[in-house]
Amino acid sequence: MTKRILVLYSSREGQTRKIVDAILAHAPDWQAEVHNLHELPVIDLTPYDKVLIAASIRYGHFHSSLNKFVEQHYSALKEKEAAFIAVNLVARKPGKNTPETNLYTRKWLQQSSWKPQHVAVFAGALRYSRYTWWQKRIIQLIMWMTGGSTDTSSDIEFTNWTNVQKFAERLLKS
DSSP: OOEEEEEEEEOSSSHHHHHHHHHHTTOTTEEEEEEEGGGOOOOOOTTOSEEEEEEEEETTEEOHHHHHHHHHTHHHHTTSEEEEEEEEGGGGSTTSSSTTTOHHHHHHHHHOSOOOSEEEEEEOEEOGGGSOHHHHHHHHHHHHHHTOOOOTTSOEEOOOHHHHHHHHHHHHOO
């Protein structure tokens, strides 16, 4: 019998989708259906064995589509084996990369009625090449205040791919 996983993601610059794709690369025995949360999909969760929701944070907030989806599908989500991944630049720092130590993730989980069985936090990427002039200045200021790179001439990927693989193995074991 084929195992089915529903994957929903909210990505601004593509790193969250890249993380989702890396997880699915470790799922050859799973039939995956992938949807962008920004399109506010209305989905019947019944046929899926697991649900994975991955969302990035920008300027301290998840995209509103995350909360809308969780609210609309709360009853079905609480009945499923489910996982939540938060992706943000704060997680690049040691001690800020777990659900308990990452302020944004911890705060969202405390406020959400949904309590996923699996939660992970991964560092995202700093994509200066994709930002508008204003976005570069805002993110440059944030990076300066938090001790990050302010060099806008190059992009930096902070994602720990070994940790992504370990999470995938835990999530996808039968």
